[in-house]
Amino acid sequence: MGNYNSEYESYYNSLKKNNGARYTPAYNRGFRHSAIERSKGNYWISRITRDLIGVFILFVFVISCKLVVNPKTQEVYNYSKEVLNQNYDYKDLKINYKNIDLKKIQDKITNTIEEIKSKITGNETFDNRIKNEFILPVVGVETSPFGYREDPISKDKKFHAGVDIDAKVDTDVKAAFDGRVKFCGEDKELGKYILIDHGNGIETKYGHLNKILVAKEDAVKKSQIIAKSGNTGKSTGPHLHFELLYMGENKNPDEYFDIARK
Structure with a gap:
C-alpha cells in the first residue's frame, strides 16, 4: 500500500499486536507460520503483562485513596468498592460463556477504569467528552456502518x-474537535485522507477526500473546514469515510454520534 499505510497502519498494529507487516516469499511459508505463532505468543505475553501492570496501578490508586482521606479520595474508594462488590451469577456465566462478547467486556472494563480516573482527576471520561464536545464532520446519511461487512469491491468479508x-463531491469536511494534523496524504485504499490528534489518546480520520486544505502539524479548531469530500481511493461513490480512535483502538462512531440512517 502507499506511504500512508507504511507510516500509520504499522504504528497502530504495533499498539494492538506488536506485529508489523512483512513480505514473506512463498518458498518460506513454514518459517512464516512459525514466526506468526511466535508473534501470537509474544502478543499475549505482552497483553497480559500490560493488563497486570494496569491492575497494579489501579490497586495503588485505590489504596492511596484509602490512606489519604479527603472527600474526593473517599468517593473514589467507595466507588471502587461498589464495583468490586457487584454480584454475578457465575452459573449463568458458565452456561453462556460461548455467547460472551469479549469486546463488550473489554469496553466495560475500560469504561470503569475511565470513570475511576475521571473521579480522581476531575476530567470527563472519553465517552462523555466525545458525546458532549465532538461534532460530525459532515451532515448526511450513513451508507455503511462500523464492523465486519462485505467489501463493496472485492466482495470479501x-x-x-x-x-x-x-x-x-466538494462538500465541506469539518474538524470534529480541536487538534493537530498528525498525518495527511494519499493512499490507494482511503484515497486522500487526514488524521487529526485531539490529545488524550483521541484521534479522528477522514478519508476519500477530493481536496485537503490543511498540512501535517497544522493546528485546527472544532468546525474548521479541513477538506472537501470526494471519491478518491477504493470507493464506489462520493462519500466521507470517518473513523474515531482511542488509544489506537477503533471505536464505533454510531455509539457517540447521532448519524442519520437509511
Whole structure:
C-alpha cells in the first residue's frame, strides 16, 4: 500500500499486536507460520503483562485513596468498592460463556477504569467528552456502518474501521474537535485522507477526500473546514469515510454520534 499505510497502519498494529507487516516469499511459508505463532505468543505475553501492570496501578490508586482521606479520595474508594462488590451469577456465566462478547467486556472494563480516573482527576471520561464536545464532520446519511461487512469491491468479508457518510463531491469536511494534523496524504485504499490528534489518546480520520486544505502539524479548531469530500481511493461513490480512535483502538462512531440512517 502507499506511504500512508507504511507510516500509520504499522504504528497502530504495533499498539494492538506488536506485529508489523512483512513480505514473506512463498518458498518460506513454514518459517512464516512459525514466526506468526511466535508473534501470537509474544502478543499475549505482552497483553497480559500490560493488563497486570494496569491492575497494579489501579490497586495503588485505590489504596492511596484509602490512606489519604479527603472527600474526593473517599468517593473514589467507595466507588471502587461498589464495583468490586457487584454480584454475578457465575452459573449463568458458565452456561453462556460461548455467547460472551469479549469486546463488550473489554469496553466495560475500560469504561470503569475511565470513570475511576475521571473521579480522581476531575476530567470527563472519553465517552462523555466525545458525546458532549465532538461534532460530525459532515451532515448526511450513513451508507455503511462500523464492523465486519462485505467489501463493496472485492466482495470479501472485511472489517470496516469507521462509518461512511453520504456526501456530494466538494462538500465541506469539518474538524470534529480541536487538534493537530498528525498525518495527511494519499493512499490507494482511503484515497486522500487526514488524521487529526485531539490529545488524550483521541484521534479522528477522514478519508476519500477530493481536496485537503490543511498540512501535517497544522493546528485546527472544532468546525474548521479541513477538506472537501470526494471519491478518491477504493470507493464506489462520493462519500466521507470517518473513523474515531482511542488509544489506537477503533471505536464505533454510531455509539457517540447521532448519524442519520437509511
